[in-house]
Amino acid sequence: MNKPILSLFDPDNWREIGHALARNKTRTFLTAFGIFWGTAMLAMLMGGASGLKGVLYRNFSGFATNCGAIEPGQRTISYMGFNKGSWWELTMEDAEVIRAAAPAIDALTTVDINGVTAAYGMQSTSARAMGVESSYSRIQNPVIENGRFINQSDDEKTRKVAVIGRNVAKTLFDSKNPVGERVSLNGVYFTIIGVASQTGEASIGGRIDDNFILPASTHRQVFNRGNKIGFIVFTAPSGHRPSDNETSIRRILSRRHSIHPDDENAVGMMDISEMFEMVDNIFMGVSLLALFVGLGSLMAGVVGVGNIMWIIVKERTHEFGVRRAIGAKPLDITMQELSESIVLTLVAGAAGVCFAALILGIADKLTYDPVLGNAGFEIPFGMAVGIILTFFVLGSAAGTLPAIKAMRIKPIEALQDK
Numbered sequence: 001m002n003k004p005i006l007s008l009f010d011p012d013n014w015r016e017i018g019h020a021l022a023r024n025k026t027r028t029f030l031t032a033f034g035i036f037w038g039t040a041m042l043a044m045l046m047g048g049a050s051g052l053k054g055v056l057y058r059n060f061s062g063f064a065t066n067c068g069a070i071e072p073g074q075r076t077i078s079y080m081g082f083n084k085g086s087w088w089e090l091t092m093e094d095a096e097v098i099r100a101a102a103p104a105i106d107a108l109t110t111v112d113i114n115g116v117t118a119a120y121g122m123q124s125t126s127a128r129a130m131g132v133e134s135s136y137s138r139i140q141n142p143v144i145e146n147g148r149f150i151n152q153s154d155d156e157k158t159r160k161v162a163v164i165g166r167n168v169a170k171t172l173f174d175s176k177n178p179v180g181e182r183v184s185l186n187g188v189y190f191t192i193i194g195v196a197s198q199t200g201e202a203s204i205g206g207r208i209d210d211n212f213i214l215p216a217s218t219h220r221q222v223f224n225r226g227n228k229i230g231f232i233v234f235t236a237p238s239g240h241r242p243s244d245n246e247t248s249i250r251r252i253l254s255r256r257h258s259i260h261p262d263d264e265n266a267v268g269m270m271d272i273s274e275m276f277e278m279v280d281n282i283f284m285g286v287s288l289l290a291l292f293v294g295l296g297s298l299m300a301g302v303v304g305v306g307n308i309m310w311i312i313v314k315e316r317t318h319e320f321g322v323r324r325a326i327g328a329k330p331l332d333i334t335m336q337e338l339s340e341s342i343v344l345t346l347v348a349g350a351a352g353v354c355f356a357a358l359i360l361g362i363a364d365k366l367t368y369d370p371v372l373g374n375a376g377f378e379i380p381f382g383m384a385v386g387i388i389l390t391f392f393v394l395g396s397a398a399g400t401l402p403a404i405k406a407m408r409i410k411p412i413e414a415l416q417d418k
Contacts, residue, residue, distance in 0.1 A: 032348040034304040035395070039352030039387055040359075042294025043379045047360040049290045051367070051377030053283045058372045061200035062141040064107075064235045065276045068242025070098070070249060071231040071268040079260035088257045088266070092220075092227045097256070102248045104240035107138040110216050110229040113205045118212065119184040120172040127168050129185055129212045130205050131219020139233055140204050142213075147179040147194030154193075155215040160222075162190040163213040166197040185212060188222050199372055204233055236273070243271040302394045345395025346388070353384045 070090070078084045095110050112131040117124060134152045142149055145166060154161055162183065169178050169192075178192045190212070198208040205211070220226065236242045246269050253259060259266045357379055364377035 028344070031304040031307070032344055034300055035302075035345060035348035035391065036352040036355070038294070038297035038300060038302075039349045039391055040356045041297040041352075042291070042387055043353050043356030043384065044359055045290030045294045046287065046383060047356065047377055047379040048363070049283060049287045051360065051363060051375045052286070053279075054374070054376030055367060056279065056283075058199075058369065058375065059201040060276075061372055062143070062198055063200055063202040064139045064141075065273060066106075066236045066238075066240075066242060067139055067233060067272040068236065068245065069231060069233050069268075069270040069272070070253075071270075073266045073268045075259060075263060076265045077260040077263040079263065080258040082258055088259065090229045090232060090253075092229060094253060094256060095229065095232055097252055098232065098234075098245075098249055101252060102234075102245040104236045104242075104244040106235045106237040107135040108232065108234040109133040109136040109139060110232055111136075111205055112216065112219050112223070112225060112228075112230040114219070114223050116185040116212065118168065118172060120178075120181065123172045125168060125171045127165070127210060127212055128206055129162075129214055129219065129223075131214045131216040131223075133216045136204075136213075136233075139235055140198065140208070142196040142208050143199060145195045145197060146177060147192070149194055149196065150213060150215050155217050158217045158221055159215060160188070160190050160218055161193045161215065163194040163196050164192050165207070165209040165211045165213075166195055167207075167209040168212065169195050183212075185222075190214070231268075241271060241273050243269075243274070246271075298391060298394070302391070302397075341395055342392065345391055349388050349391040349395070353379070353387055357384065 072088050072090050075082055075084055075086050075088070082088075090110075092110065095108065099105055099108050109132050114129050116127055116129045118127050132150070133155055134150055137149050142163070147163075149163055150161065153159075162185070164172075164178055164183070172178070172183065173181070178195060181192050182189045183192055184190075196208050196213065201207075214222075216229075220228070234242065234245075236244060249269065250264070250267055251261075253267050254261050254263075360377045360379060364374050367375040367377065369375075
């Protein structure tokens with residue numbers, strides 16, 4: 001007789017396993033389906049949670065996740081001659097002081113927005129003109145489809161140049177390349193230096209596709225803003241959050257604009273990173289829920305394996321007695337039972353993972369975006385192997401007690417069993 005470990009590779013042993021599992025096809029099928037569905041559910045839930053997160057995050061593609069914003073508000077506390085309910089405005093000097101004094105500023109741009117009537121030849125349309133600094137592209141990354149984006153020199157020299165959004169360009173120029181052409185914005189002519197768009201949905205002051213982007217200094221001059229600005233957007237360096245600057249910024253603006261130190265509503269502060277952190281926490285919860293539900297399905301399959309092994313041992317008690325009587329060792333009986341448990345678990349578990357991979361692949365194909373790529377509906381190879389190995393271990397454990405029971409059957413008792 002072969003050694004127990006070598007018996008796993010014996011063709012006769014595998015035929016015997018198949019014969020044992022085929023004795024009751026319905027029971028074997030239902031148990032295998034439980035294992036199949038448990039692994040498939042776990043894999044699909046984990047891969048699906050990852051894909052849903054990818055779909056959501058695609059809306060923020062090109063937008064800095066560690067971004068913060070500052071905007072002026074209405075005073076809610078009377079202070080130093082300024083009445084409750086009065087408004088104040090940000091200035092370029094505010095931006096420079098914040099840029100120099102705030103402890104955790106990486107990129108910063110002032111932003112000013114005006115509605116305009118844009119005209120080229122006989123074509124005209126309503127749009128928005130947004131004045132920003134060159135560092136804007138480090139906060140909202142534009143897709144440059146033609147030409148270039150505004151640079152620091154454009155801002156320093158107050159050049160009358162503009163980057164036109166893709167949708168506005170199509171309206172005014174149809175299929176013509178607008179780079180180098182001159183467009184009227186409220187009667188003031190600007191030279192188009194680039195065509196831009198954005199990939200995600202998140203934006204500053206509206207989608208780039210629908211705007212004109214001007215150098216900040218040019219915008220203030222053309223629209224008679226003086227040194228006034230609409231709001232400030234900035235990013236924090238790695239290892240910091242935008243909110244790390246809040247105390248410093250509030251102190252600076254309170255001093256420069258006679259705002260009560262406790263009047264938090266007068267200075268609007270926004271930390272976009274908090275929203276991303278909240279989204280991450282939500283999807284961590286979704287992943288844990290998916291894991292919990294998937295493991296529940298997995299355990300149902302494991303219990304099914306244990307049940308069928310107990311039934312098989314009960315049905316084959318007489319057979320085990322005969323084997324023991326003709327010289328089979330207890331360990332041989334144990335390995336036979338474990339082999340059946342392992343085969344059922346591995347085959348059904350692998351099939352479940354493959355089915356889940358197929359479904360996730362279809363979902364990934366359906367949500368594919370030509371610009372943003374795949375959403376991420378997938379199960380990593382390591383996770384797939386881990387699920388199968390987990391089921392292998394649990395399935396083996398489920399078959400261990402019935403196998404031990406089979407090993408302990410005494411030949412004389414088994415032969416008397418009917």
